[in-house]
Amino acid sequence: MKAIICQKPGIFEEIEQQDPTPSKGETIVRIKKIGICGTDYHAFKGQQPFFSYPRILGHELAAEVVQSNEGFVSGQAVAPIPYLNCGKCKTCLSGKTNCCQNIKTMGVHVDGGMREFTSIPSSNLVSAEGLTDEQIATVECLAIGAHAIRRSQISEGQWAAVVGTGPIGIGTLHFARISGAKTIAIDINEERLMHCKEVLGVDHCINALDNPIDALKDLTNGNLPDVVFEASGAPVAMENSFNYVGHGGKLVLVSIVKGRISFEDPLFHSREMTVMSSRNATRDDFNNVMNALRERKIDIEHFVTHRCQFDELTSTFEKWSKTDSKVIKGIVSF
Numbered sequence: 001m002k003a004i005i006c007q008k009p010g011i012f013e014e015i016e017q018q019d020p021t022p023s024k025g026e027t028i029v030r031i032k033k034i035g036i037c038g039t040d041y042h043a044f045k046g047q048q049p050f051f052s053y054p055r056i057l058g059h060e061l062a063a064e065v066v067q068s069n070e071g072f073v074s075g076q077a078v079a080p081i082p083y084l085n086c087g088k089c090k091t092c093l094s095g096k097t098n099c100c101q102n103i104k105t106m107g108v109h110v111d112g113g114m115r116e117f118t119s120i121p122s123s124n125l126v127s128a129e130g131l132t133d134e135q136i137a138t139v140e141c142l143a144i145g146a147h148a149i150r151r152s153q154i155s156e157g158q159w160a161a162v163v164g165t166g167p168i169g170i171g172t173l174h175f176a177r178i179s180g181a182k183t184i185a186i187d188i189n190e191e192r193l194m195h196c197k198e199v200l201g202v203d204h205c206i207n208a209l210d211n212p213i214d215a216l217k218d219l220t221n222g223n224l225p226d227v228v229f230e231a232s233g234a235p236v237a238m239e240n241s242f243n244y245v246g247h248g249g250k251l252v253l254v255s256i257v258k259g260r261i262s263f264e265d266p267l268f269h270s271r272e273m274t275v276m277s278s279r280n281a282t283r284d285d286f287n288n289v290m291n292a293l294r295e296r297k298i299d300i301e302h303f304v305t306h307r308c309q310f311d312e313l314t315s316t317f318e319k320w321s322k323t324d325s326k327v328i329k330g331i332v333s334f
């Protein structure tokens with residue numbers, strides 16, 4: 001079968017691999033579509049934490065069952081959960097499979113889905129009945145936002161500000177809206193803010209270069225937002241986000257950067273702020289996203305902006321990775 005491997009930063013190579021053979025507890029799936037995201041671009045550029053080369057990338061997958069002994073039928077559409085958790089550690093046993101102590105994420109710690117077939121633990125497959133392959137390929141990405149919102153326990157009528165309006169920020173804004181929160185998008189890119197306002201129906205947009213704290217106070221009666229979600233992946237923006245959180249509020253760091261971020265302790269303390277990270281997603285988040293897509297609470301028509309065939313990927317990938325590419329979500333098809 002064909003596969004595309006990232007040999008080292010900046011180098012993709014198309015290779016021939018042996019087809020996977022079924023082993024106990026695993027299902028062989030055919031990859032139908034692959035969503036490309038920041039993790040893949042960062043890995044390609046050598047900027048991704050927890051990463052080693054060579055590696056087959058691809059963790060946002062739409063697949064079809066080829067062979068399974070575990071209740072799946074051949075031809076069935078599935079969304080693979082790419083976070084391979086051990087199922088045995090204290091964290092897994094407490095239900096937090098998304099941050100298992102021995103986690104291996106496909107396309108990051110182990111080979112992912114940029115290939116025709118792969119073998120995956122059957123327990124990591126979720127039936128994706130009623131969704132198109134393109135919708136299925138967006139589930140993992142949207143689930144990151146769904147998990148962040150669930151983790152924040154934001155409630156109806158509260159103010160949610162999302163910093164960074166790339167695919168992860170957009171997913172977070174969708175689930176903030178679905179939870180009944182009032183939504184604010186913060187970014188430095190006017191075009192993206194316009195997209196949030198006109199296409200996503202976000203309540204308010206703020207340019208981070210334009211006195212964001214004053215703008216947030218104006219909107220929230222001087223109180224600042226109840227929960228701030230940081231999804232920019234930029235250290236400066238992450239540090240600035242501490243200033244946006246209201247007294248007694250929460251900051252959820254959804255994005256991750258290599259290195260340290262710091263904050264003013266008096267500010268953090270005086271507001272009795274809760275700072276939390278949000279990592280990956282769980283099966284519940286996957287089901288939550290798929291239901292939102294089925295019920296058309298989320299429309300991916302404007303989310304998927306670019307498409308290519310598997311054979312074109314090596315020549316297309318670098319173009320998509322450029323900051324001025326206007327790609328929100330690129331999807332690769334077999």
Ligand SMILES: [Zn+2]
Nearest residue numbers: 037039060141
């Ligand atoms: Zn991703």
Ligand SMILES: [Zn+2]
Nearest residue numbers: 086089092100
């Ligand atoms: Zn575990």
